[in-house]
Amino acid sequence: MPEGIHCAQDYEALASRFLDAPVHAYVAGGSGRERTIEANSRAFDELGIQPRVLRDARAGHTRLTLLGRELAHPVLLAPVAFQALAHPQAERATAQGAAATDTCIVASTLSSCSLEAIATEAGPERWFQLYLQPRREDTLELVRRAEAAGYGALVVTLDAPAQAPSLRALRAGFRLPDSLQPANLATHPPAPPLPTAARGASRIFQGIMAQAPGWRDLPWLLGQTRLPVLAKGVLHPCDAKVLKRAGVAGLVVSNHGGRALDGAQASIDALPAIRQAVGDDYPLLLDGGIRAGDDVFKAIALGADAVMIGRLQVYALAAAGALGVAHLIKLLREELELCMALAGCPTLADIGETSIHRWPRPALVDHQEHHAS
Numbered sequence: 250m251p252e253g254i255h256c257a258q259d260y261e262a263l264a265s266r267f268l269d270a271p272v273h274a275y276v277a278g279g280s281g282r283e284r285t286i287e288a289n290s291r292a293f294d295e296l297g298i299q300p301r302v303l304r305d306a307r308a309g310h311t312r313l314t315l316l317g318r319e320l321a322h323p324v325l326l327a328p329v330a331f332q333a334l335a336h337p338q339a340e341r342a343t344a345q346g347a348a349a350t351d352t353c354i355v356a357s358t359l360s361s362c363s364l365e366a367i368a369t370e371a372g373p374e375r376w377f378q379l380y381l382q383p384r385r386e387d388t389l390e391l392v393r394r395a396e397a398a399g400y401g402a403l404v405v406t407l408d409a410p411a412q413a414p415s416l417r418a419l420r421a422g423f424r425l426p427d428s429l430q431p432a433n434l435a436t437h438p439p440a441p442p443l444p445t446a447a448r449g450a451s452r453i454f455q456g457i458m459a460q461a462p463g464w465r466d467l468p469w470l471l472g473q474t475r476l477p478v479l480a481k482g483v484l485h486p487c488d489a490k491v492l493k494r495a496g497v498a499g500l501v502v503s504n505h506g507g508r509a510l511d512g513a514q515a516s517i518d519a520l521p522a523i524r525q526a527v528g529d530d531y532p533l534l535l536d537g538g539i540r541a542g543d544d545v546f547k548a549i550a551l552g553a554d555a556v557m558i559g560r561l562q563v564y565a566l567a568a569a570g571a572l573g574v575a576h577l578i579k580l581l582r583e584e585l586e587l588c589m590a591l592a593g594c595p596t597l598a599d600i601g602e603t604s605i606h607r608w609p610r611p612a613l614v615d616h617q618e619h620h621a622s
Contacts, residue, residue, distance in 0.1 A: 250569050250572065251263060251266070251568050251569060254568075256580060256584065257540065257542065257580040257581045258540045258541055258561075260561055260564040260568060261540065261564050263564070264277070264563075264567060266568075267335075267567040267568045268334075268335060270421055271418070271421045271424075272334050274415075274417045274418045274423055275418040275421070276334070276564075277560065278416070278417030279417075279507030280413035280416075280509060280511040281414075281416060281512070282511060283416075283417065283507060283511065284507075284512050285504050285512060285514075286506070288507075288513075288518070289507060289516060289537045289538030290538050290540070292515035292517045293517060295607055295608055296547045296605050297606045297607070298543060298547070298591075298592050298606075299592060299603065299605060300591050300593070301591075301592055301593025301594075302593070304590075304593035304594075304595070305595070306590045306595040307595075308595060309589060309595035310595075311323060311582065311586060311589075311596075311597060313554060313555065313597050315499075315532055315555060316401070316477050316498060316499065318374065320353060320374060322351070322578075322585070323549065323555035323556060324352065324545060324556060324557075324558060324581050324582065325354070325376075325534070325558075326343060326347055326352060326353070327355055327557035327558055327562070328357035328360075328378035328404065328559075329357060329559050329563055330357045330358075331425065331429055331431075332361055332563065332566060333361035333362075333429055335566045335567040338570060338571070339360070339362050340356060340357075340360045340361060340367045341362050341366060342566060343562060344367045344368075344370035344371035345571035346565075346570075346572070346574025346577075346578065347371055347375075347574065348370065348371055349571070350575050350579060351372060351374075352372070352374070353372075353376060354372075354374075354376070355377070355404055356375065356377050356400070358379055358431065358433055359431040362432055363432040363433055364394055364395055364398055364400070364433055365394065365398050366432075368398040368399055368400065373399075374401065375400050375401060376402040376403070376404055376479075377391075377398075377400040378404045378481070379392070379404065379405045380406055381462040381470070382437070382440075383460045387437050390436075390437075391433060392474050396476060402476055402479060402498070403470075403474065403476050403477070404479045404480075405467075406481045406505075407462070408481070408482025408483075408503065408504070408505050408509050408510075409505050410457070410458060410461035411457045411458060411461070412508075413508070413511060415508070467497070468495065468496075478496075478497055478498055479498055479501055479532070480492045480500050480501070481501035481503055482501065482505060482509070483500045483501065483503070484502065484519040485523075486525070486526035487526075489527050490526050499532030500523065500527070500533055501557065502516050502519055502523055502533060502534070503516055503536045503537055506537050506559050506560065515537065515538060516535050516537035516538060517535065517537070517547065520533070520553060521551050525552075533552060533553050533554055534553060534554060534556060534557055535548045535556050536556060536557035536559060539557075540561065541581070541584055542581050542582070542583065542585035543584060543585070543588045544556075546589065546600060546604070550600050550601060550602055550604045550605045562577065592604050
């Protein structure tokens with residue numbers, strides 16, 4: 250273990266020691282001017298926690314039931330692509346760290362290791378993140394493989410039909426190595442070429458978006474599998490209502506970690522309205538901006554059943570492989586448990602909106618009046 254790791258967020262602070270500068274820029278960066286990354290962090294900082302006294306926490310625990318399965322704690326490992334950039338054992342090591350800590354891992358379609366290889370290292374709680382492919386037969390092949398490998402749910406990502414560029418990664422000279430290809434897509438034929446745009450047509454609208462998934466694809470997917478399907482990348486309550494009515498088993502409130510639309514609202518800010526839209530008993534997860542156990546507490550207080558962590562797992566993987574991932578989860582759990590104990594919430598069900606408060610924002614200064622005085 251590297252020295253200087255005293256809390257979960259220390260893995261982020263030390264990440265530049267273990268990742269080459271261009272890779273660090275790629276992992277840490279977001280799309281555009283990174284306003285959504287900043288919003289994710291700022292939104293958590295604006296929330297405080299209400300302490301309570303003389304509460305009996307001796308029977309406290311972090312267990313929850315999600316999609317009919319009991320989980321030991323509400324921290325899941327989000328799908329993160331190409332983890333070989335961070336460690337030679339890539340997602341295998343991440344899965345080992347998850348298994349050692351009773352953590353549900355969500356394996357990415359764009360992982361460096363095959364979904365089957367990840368499944369052999371992961372614990373019994375594992376989900377598969379699905380990108381809908383341009384050809385339905387390729388999507389169906391991924392679904393059947395995930396079913397055969399014992400994945401318990403599919404998480405279909407909906408918010409990134411086009412990948413926005415990361416200016417930080419471009420300026421750092423990052424380029425995905427030619428040798429690093431998504432293992433799960435190795436047997437797929439080459440993707441069909443983008444439509445040839447007529448003169449004056451848009452490379453985005455008539456090009457990339459011509460092959461983007463649409464609402465028609467969701468009923469088809471739901472009809473192809475008995476696994477529960479969650480939709481990831483939801484920020485608008487109207488979309489949440491439509492997805493629930495369509496038969497989606499749960500939602501991940503997410504802005505893709507600030508890697509999709511730059512300027513999208515913070516995930517935690519979108520959470521209360523989505524919880525209100527779907528009702529109290531519908532599974533909701535959140536990702537984007539989680540850096541500490543008290544962030545997990547805040548997300549649950551505003552309506553999440555559980556959270557996913559993305560960048561932190563990559564930083565821990567880069568620092569110490571499977572041991573680093575397991576240590577990170579241990580730190581997050583203990584930070585959450587301490588927060589629960591001091592807030593008088595011995596179980597996750599005890600955490601609610603009254604458990605948090607919002608810090609008063611600084612008053613705006615009238616600069617003209619200030620200079621006049």
